[in-house]
Amino acid sequence: MAEEDRQQHDGLFHRIWRSVFRGPVIPGNDRDRRWVVFNTLLLHFRPTQVPERTLRYTHTFGLGGMSLVLVLLLFATGILMMFVYQPSPAAAYDSVTSLQEDVLFGRLVRNTHHWSANFLVGIALLHLLRVYLTGGYHTPRQFNWVVGLVLLLFILVGNFTGYLLPWDQLSYWAITISTAMLAYVPRVGERLQQLARGGPEISSATLIGFYTLHTTVVPAVLIAVSALHFWRVRKARGVVIPRRPDEAVEDKPVSVLFLPNLLTREVAAACALVAVVVLVSVLCNAPLGAEANPGMSPNPAKAPWYFLGFQELLLHFHPVIAVVLIPLALAVFFAALPYIRYRENLSGVWMMSAVGRRAGIAAVVTGFVVTPVLIVADELRPAPVDLSSGLSGILPVVAVLAVIAVFVFVLQRRLALPKEETVQALVILMLAAMVVLTVVGVWFRGAGMSLAWPWEIGG
Ligand code: HEM
Structure with a gap:
């Protein structure tokens, strides 16, 4: 039966399926059809054409795409770990050791989750730096810069809330130190600290709170805000186009087809990144100390590495300056960067x-x-x-x-x-x-x- 005839006799479900995923009838052999079908679905998310000059790897280093791959790896490994992990102080530590020792590939899954999360902090920061240094925050991308900052905030919240879950000495005391910093906020510090801990001390309430934030709120926000981020990239007609300072912004840049030019590069970069993360996960185990002991603090007791810069500031400045004024000033300064009056639109100029x-x-x-x-x-x-x-x-x-x-x-x-x-x-x-x-x-x-x-x- 010809494809057109088959369509006429298809039931409602098939017609909906076809219209959502396949688009119109496609002439040609099966292989051609498969390509176009794939293309049609994908083109709902990605552009048909991309400016040729943005394809150069050293323009973006693919850092935004890498961040997405890591987020997806985190979701996949996180869901797998939820089948075993138990969020209570009595059972959390044992469930993590049993995941590592008794579950097939359990250690690899935990390691992959750990390294993806840590790489994500570093790669998202490098992505921010790349966007900043190529002027990717000028009109029409100002708002997307702020959206990116929100993503960064939630990446940190995700890392931080996940840190406590193994309930070992390292995580227990790192979270104790970090939440103790909140007490320095004038007037509301004590209340903020209690809110973060779910009480005066780190307890089962803290663990349940962190677990809920880590497994539902943070992923939901990351999905929603990432969708907004990608939509804004598309609205701006892709990433910023590199140019020399004396070159004008091109209105109609030379473009090439997304498929295969960009897609093949993206798939290759994603595969290489996953390979590196898995290799690191095979070679280096995620840390797991002794079970948490609220009565014995390790010396030194340190915050997670991405907060150690602020913990270091605490050693030199008045606590209100280190924990309140400097982070607040940094956040306002970074959010305001796209809205400063610039002499001209400097987007794309390194x-x-x-x-x-x-x-x-x-x-x-x-x-x-x-x-x-x-x-x-x-x-x-x-x-x-x-x-x-x-x-x-x-x-x-x-x-x-x-x-x-x-x-x-x-x-x-x-x-x-x-x-x-x-x-x-x-x-x-x-x-x-x-x-x-x-x-x-x-x-x-x-x-x-x-x-x-x-x-x-x-x-
Ligand atoms: C989960 C975290 C993030 C993901 C998944 C992500 C993803 C992406 C992707 C795929 C692109 C386009 C390709 C590329 O530039 O590599 C992009 C562009 C962009 N990102 Fe992000 N990003 C994240 C975090 C951030 C952060 C922290 C910032 C900075 C505050 C930011 C600001 C921007 C801006 C302004 C653009 C457009 C830049 C341009 O056109 O050159 N993003 N992002």
């Missing part, structure tokens, strides 16, 4: 201009050199160091503001930097400083959070 690039390099060098110097200087300054009072609390703030002022002054004198490039240099300086603070927090803080060499810290 680091705005040649002078912007030079200032960016100066910012990285300054951040990497000055931050460790300030950390060591603060450590060596004469005791007593009571950060919550008088000069002790103000001195580090003055030192940091002085560094920023000198940095901007020198850039102005040497490079006559325009306002936009100055803001960019400051963003890079802040990110470089945050990297150093995190590295110091992870590898150079030993017992009592004192400075030490990594090989002296052990364990």
Whole structure:
């Protein structure tokens, strides 16, 4: 029977199926049809054509797509673990050890979940950096930048809520330390801390709360907000097109078909990423310490690595500055970046201009050199160091503001930097400083959070 005749005799279900997934009757042999069917379904999500210049791998490094692949890996492995995991202090730890030891591929599934989550934090941050440095936040992508920041926030919430679930010493005390930071928020700190913990201490209420957020709220928000993110990318006609500073924005860029040009690249990159994550998961186990013991704190007790930059700040600044003012100022500053008045639409221009690039390099060098110097200087300054009072609390703030002022002054004198490039240099300086603070927090803080060499810290 011809395809047209068959369609006429199909029942209601087949007609709906055909109209949703297959589109119109397609002439040609079976192989051609399969391609077009595939194409038709896919084209509901992806564009038919993409600008040729955006295909170059080094333009986006595929970081947004990689983030999506990791989110999907997290969903798949997370669902598998939910068949075994039990969210109660009495059973959580045993259910994790039994997952690792008694369930076929249980350890691999847990490792893959762990590494995907950690890679996602790093890759989403690199994606943010790429978008920023290629001016991907200018009109018409301003709102999508803010949507991306919301995604980043929920990636962190997902990581943080998942951290407690194994209920081992590491997770118990990391969450104790991190939620204790909330108490520093003026006036509402205590209440915020109680809200996060579901009571005054980390308890079964905390575990149930974190489990619910981790397995329902965070995934639901990630799905909804990612959908919004991708829709905005499509509305902006794909990713920003790379161009030189003296080149105008192209109205009708040379384009190529999405299939096979972009799709094959995306599938290849996704396969390579999954292979790397699985390889790391086979070679390196996700950490699992002894079962949580609320009566015995490890020394040092550290927050999860992505919060260690802020824990490091706590050692130098007044707690309100470290835990409230700096994170709040960073959030407002990053959300406001697309809405600053720029001299022109700089989308697609790598680091705005040649002078912007030079200032960016100066910012990285300054951040990497000055931050460790300030950390060591603060450590060596004469005791007593009571950060919550008088000069002790103000001195580090003055030192940091002085560094920023000198940095901007020198850039102005040497490079006559325009306002936009100055803001960019400051963003890079802040990110470089945050990297150093995190590295110091992870590898150079030993017992009592004192400075030490990594090989002296052990364990
Ligand atoms: C789960 C996390 C995220 C996923 C899955 C994701 C995914 C993507 C994808 C697939 C693209 C297009 C291709 C590419 O640029 O590689 C994209 C573009 C974009 N993303 Fe994200 N992203 C995430 C987080 C973020 C974050 C944290 C930001 C920054 C605040 C951000 C801001 C943007 C913007 C502004 C664009 C358009 C940029 C351009 O046109 O060049 N995204 N994202």
